[in-house]
Amino acid sequence: MDTITIKAKGISVSLDLTVGHLADMAVDIDGRRLQPLHRAPWVDARETLPENLPEGTVRLSGDFLCAPFSRSDIEDAPLHGWPANSAWDVVDSQATSDGWRATFRLQRKVMGATVDKILTLRDDHPFLYQEHVFSGGSGAISVAHHPMTAMKNGGRLAFSRKRFAATLDDPLEPDPARGRFLLAYPARSTDMTHFPDAAGGTIDLTDYRMDQLREDFITLVEADHGGPGWTALARRAEEDLVLVLKNPAELPVTMLWLSNGGRDYAPWNGRHRGVLGIEDGRASVGHAASVGDNWLKREGVATAFALDEGSKVSFRHVIGAVPQSGGEPPRDIATAQGRMRILAADGTERDIAFDSDFLRIGRSVPA
Template identity: 40%
Template structure:
């Protein structure tokens, strides 16, 4: 059964299948903004051996472990959190809490999604209670960009593609694999050309994946996606020291097989997390360059404690269509600045991202029966 949660000027939907935020609707300056993408196929068009989440692909979910399953391969892509069932718990107004039916590497997983009056943001946190080992994990937001977009990011150390393209025989890519560079405006492309990561799309029909690694000195990790035709900007925010990677998935007609069938277009995945295995060159180095710099390459579970991932996603009216030049967090205000001087100042929860800390470990929240 789907669930709807709302506050003044914002609403989201939640499905227990895959723990997906199915839709998000924000009213800002008299305009309704709906940032999320949804796949164009019916559930019965998805092959039986595909990961379950492809049947309802869209919105935002938690990928943990992110990537193919060690036993199930692609059939278990993105783990139990994306493919399993979640049980909704009693929650206060404006909040939805749910627990994963099952475990991830022995950890119980709790999801909390919340909205607040007149805040154009969905606040997300995931708690891993107990468990053993380390795993790649990320939020997996899918944004609708059918008319193209301009992308901006907080400062990154470098950008890198996986060891191999997402599709080698049944599709096509615009980027070269594996490659690594510091300049997102000149990323190595297929066939020797360069590709500008600041724009969407990169080609007529392509399926691509590339990751940026945060500069740990950045005060805030952010991605801004300006949709000029829709006259808005979508924002993804995080603590750059806790979740040091931003991964971009371009799905724009580059997969020919079912259920994609060359029709899955205008989808931009913005996936914030810690997922070393998707770095095609860095993952093979010892020590890897994240670990060497003191950045978490994976999410490390605590057998006797709690590990927390926090993330914020939202949007606002942005009529100028200017590319975002900066995003600054100051207490309970977030300021967005365009490259030609446009500016918006938005309310946000003070201290919620805890950007002064790189710690993922936190005490158990009071008032929770976990």
């Protein structure tokens, strides 16, 4: 069994057990089926891929746990670590009084820690509630979720309040023979609608345009606003709103991966189009950088969890989708008393079922 599917009323999620990636997510709501997550075009194509690709790239899908995020340069592991590249076992999967709950365990250990993935679905909630638990281990580990969505005709973004956005010293694809990028590197801005671009002008980070071929990566640092961190993407052609939420105390940064035909080499071959990674994490780029000195730490941002034998570290994350026409993201999102209230761009409000206790805003988090 390579894939397991769990279901509750109005929602189903499939997990690829060979690499721990979400292979599919479907939300049935208001007479429609929404599929917010992306699956790379080569995964099911039965084509010959380059040798030595990380297994997580070969089966690139949906969302997965990165531990560490990016380079695994302390322990020997592929890009994004063993949780994104190796097998998971089913520990438990069963119906609950209001949905379904399943627990999976990584067959390998990370820095000596046992890693569990807990997926929860609730009847008539258009959300996947995720928790990852590291038990034991030693040292420190950077982590990130890696949800990816895709658009046929672009979309518009909105975020919970951020301190600033910043790019790294170097772009993902600096060689024009292999790919292209649009943002300036390094650069920084507090205005998400006016970020420096490589041509000397500015670009609107809230507008994902299909005519801008690019491979870009940018980090958004959460502001201290006392609520959940969130990203909302209004997909134009799909006529829906993709929602990704976190507890900023656990995952203080949101890293955006904009992959729109910006890589010309295999397996990408210019066909990875309209993809946006919304990567909430506690990380810098690379394990060694995350546990050592880095630019985020100098900004007061935590970039790793400390592991200790006999103790546990956990963090939570939410992915969802609801129907929406008009292509404009919300002005604001608030969660309380078992509901999510979405304040639309036109000033109207919409309430949907949401486990407002799940992210535990305000709880203390280990360093």
